[in-house]
Amino acid sequence: MRQQGISRTLLKQIKFSGGEICVDGVPVRVTYKMHAGQQLAVTLPPEIPSDHLQVSNTPLDILYEDDHFLVVNKPAEVASVPSHIYADDSMVNRVKGYLIRTHAASQVTHIVTRLDRETSGIVIFAKHHFAHTVLDTQLKQHSLKKTYFCVVSGVMNDEHAVIDAPIGRKPGSFIKRMVRPDGRSAQTEYWLTKRMPAASLLRVRLHTGRTHQIRVHMASIGHPLVGDFLYGQQTNPWIHRQALHCASVSFFNPFTQQQVTCFAPMPEDFATLIKHESDL
Known part of the structure; x- marks a missing residue:
């Protein structure tokens, strides 16, 4: 499980917060020793969204989306995460609104990469904790390219x-x-x-x-x-x-076994400059 990117923290959540580990359809403990040909299935625990995070229904410029990742083009002058100054219309607020509108399986926002408020371009969100852990690992290993x-x-x-x-x-x-x-x-x-x-x-x-x-x-x-x-x-x-x-990002999607590469067009003020x- 560790080799597949499941962190120690996530493993604890799976064990104690409603997740499940099965081998060939039978629930097992983490100490179970697998044999060749057996199939491991992991069910992640449910994620509880924060009631304190404001919802913004400002539309997103989506560059890529699947069941695990959401890649968006952030305009300049929009904060990546909320603060006491920008409490209700950061990219995190906008993504939460989008997840609610689309009835996403998890409505918890996991921001993977951030940009300064005045910097334009690509920001990556994960749709669940495991996907976030996977990309965090790629960031640390420098295999996620920006x-x-x-x-x-x-x-x-x-x-x-x-x-x-x-x-x-x-x-x-x-x-x-x-x-x-x-x-x-x-x-x-x-x-x-x-x-x-x-x-x-x-x-x-x-x-x-x-x-x-x-x-x-x-x-x-x-x-x-x-x-x-x-x-x-x-x-x-x-x-x-x-x-x-931020014009492009490239990362490996382990759930589809494909490399994902996204491009954000140059904004108007940048091209004018x-x-x-x-x-x-």
């Missing part, structure tokens, strides 16, 4: 490079991060896609998942993201947020 596009200030010289610099909190700030020697390991790989007179379009792949990683790393090498008020300057007339978009920066 590709971003960003526009940075200034003209980049390198066609391809890896930024390997630890990231930690900036002293005196709860939100802001910085490159610091005692920070957590962080690696950002990028490829130059387009040089413009005063900016550069990059394709980026994260090898770690630190808070604000792309924004911090690009600022640390002197090329902050265009429109990034936190790590650069919000002075560009064509985009009123950091120019960052590239057009005008190219025309300078």
